[in-house]
Amino acid sequence: MRQRLKDVAERAGVSVKTVSNVVNGYVHVRPDTRARVEEAIAELNYRPNLSARHLRKGRTGVIALAVPELDIPYFAELARYVVTAAAAYGWTVLIDQTGGRREQERVVASGITDHLIDGLIFSPLALTAEDLAGLDGTPMVLLGERVEHGPADRVMIDNVTAAREITEHLIQLGHRRIAAIGSQRTDEGASARLRLAGYADALRAAGLDYDETLVAPALAWHRADGATAMRGLLTSGVRPDAVFCFNDTLALGALRALHEAGLRVPEDVAVVGFDDIEDGRFSIPTLSTVAPDKARIAHLAVELLANRLDGDRAAPAKALSAPYRLELRESTQTR
Amino acid sequence: MRQRLKDVAERAGVSVKTVSNVVNGYVHVRPDTRARVEEAIAELNYRPNLSARHLRKGRTGVIALAVPELDIPYFAELARYVVTAAAAYGWTVLIDQTGGRREQERVVASGITDHLIDGLIFSPLALTAEDLAGLDGTPMVLLGERVEHGPADRVMIDNVTAAREITEHLIQLGHRRIAAIGSQRTDEGASARLRLAGYADALRAAGLDYDETLVAPALAWHRADGATAMRGLLTSGVRPDAVFCFNDTLALGALRALHEAGLRVPEDVAVVGFDDIEDGRFSIPTLSTVAPDKARIAHLAVELLANRLDGDRAAPAKALSAPYRLELRESTQTR
């Protein structure tokens, strides 16, 4: 059976509260008493009941990370960094998948995990600012650009500038017919909108036309969607000499479609992605990409949450920016 | 402020317990009373305090999944299936990363999350049966072949047979110098041992020599390790005509190394992996592999846990086997 403070107390011949004090490191406990209690704890293999502790203290030591899908490598890698960053604060991370569905995201935001978690790090895809308005609950940190003017703390990267820079790199390499894969309806994808804006900025600055037939939408951002979009571009006959995919999995799908079409990358078509997932470092060819500093994103998010928990919950929401860099690999190098 | 049963009760003009009964779907509540209570719940946006509920009931509705690393695609995909399977039981899944380190795995097994979770699904890499002996705590389901004779329920696939079958397939295709990548010291990798055994079985049955120089170890099973091992095989001059990698990420790394060496897959060297991760369906070439039924594995694990929770905790441990199939793609097809 599981042991309680009471069992330890009886064995050590002290009160329940004294055991509690020992467990919590309270200073005014005589060394010999402390020793007796610790011995009893060890003998009974006592572990605190976290639910009871939480009920009393109002803290669980658990935070949640809600992401659309774990088998999207970007989120899996991010999850890993968040778990690591949270460990530094003694927190356990509960990971929730929303599937990117608005309904599920609302459930998560309004706290299905209520009372179980101290805080929430949330990467929404479909949520709107209205969904968040009037939430009094758990402190929350949003990742990404979705919900720009909400009431919660945020961590993002400058998508527009990053997209502009990687597009500019393609232009510098001499590409002139640069396609984009991954556009979405405005109400769906905030990242898509911003990356498209950066792409368009770069073209405009270089005096190139923005050609709608070169912009391919992608409902989701999986490999299959990237492959489908690329095949569409190829069969439509627009013949791009470079492709900017709005994330790496799209790009990996595009690489596949180009390969099937007998086109060489980067000789015939250059390809760039966004996210710097591990696959891109081993794909054939390796993938040039925008590499957000995921460790930093995770660290900032956890830190914001910690400040919110320990400090002023009513303080105005902060929006922090994490750095990124361009990771240039084979898919853009003309050897 | 957060609302309690008491607040709802006052607003609805009933006792606290009646509200509790409504929340829990107790049948003997007059429809009009139920309506009043539900209205009050909606108005106050009441959510149960899970810690308090747990304290009273001894159940949290949370199970944990402990895996070595989330950014290993196989575990990310598995995690997704476990979350889905658990949702059918109304459970939330807390995901823990052990890093595959024995110390951390012991902490998880002995219950760092003690009292917070109802059960644990655990994919250990380094744990031993002794580490598990004498654990009285949370019900646990182990995934994989590590800890074969422990006291806990298990779900696995028949690694030896699967490895034998995919090796036999290579032999049928006419390959004679088949390398293996991913062997490990016996005390480290149970999967490695079993897959190596299946590989050796197939060679023996076909009358081929087991050549130690064709077997390359890999400390971890990441892409980088696969690439390193493959480069090692190539520079050692053993010239395999096929490679069986003990998982898909190793295989993706091997593909990369073969590409760098100017060798064509499958024309010069055929490559097979194990796990059927999504990347393998889009790699160049696409990867032939052993595809364990991950959905089934997850489902069985959750079901075992449910039985353990609702049924006899002292019942003898069960070991269930999940199916797999060979997924034959471009990396073995001679076109």
Add this chain to the structure above:
DNA sequence: CCATCGTTCTACAACGTTGTAGGCAACGTT
């Protein structure tokens, strides 16, 4: 020798929930 103070410890209540026991009507049965 008494008042004061810090140290060490204990008793009690409370966190929000649900199980148990029981009360009160309304109903059907004898």
Add this chain to the structure above:
DNA sequence: AACGTTGCCTACAACGTTGTAGAACGATGG
């Protein structure tokens, strides 16, 4: 008319923990 049964509801206690208040004790200072 008396009785048991059923439906609906309430009061109370308990889950294991920690904050608060305060008791007991010895040490210190006047």
